[in-house]
Amino acid sequence: MGKTKQTIISFLSSRTNLTIFQCLLYFIVGYVMGQHLTWIELGIMFIVMFGIQFITRTKSVADGMMFRQIMIDNQVDANDIVKEMQKMQEGFSDDSFKN
Secondary structure (H helix, E strand, O other): OHHHHHHHHHHHOOHHHHHHHHHHHHHHHHHHHHHHOOHHHHHHHHHHHHHHHHHHHHHHHHHHHHHHHHHHHHOOOHHHHHHHHHHHHHHOOHHHHOO
């Protein structure tokens, strides 16, 4: 399982691979929607999906810029922040979220 997980992470770490994977998913979604929608409905759905993707990508870039600025301001390494986040997550117990 560890090897499979590492392979998936390596594949998704490449921007080119992500773009190809994204186009493949769009093709699949388009094919399925094309079976049930008219051309006008299909076009509207693609415009909506493009809008959602644009907002999501813009937010992720902004979050990355904020994360980098925090690292620069506090003079810490990204690994230190991730380790601290893992410690905080381990501190939460599953029972703390139940009513």
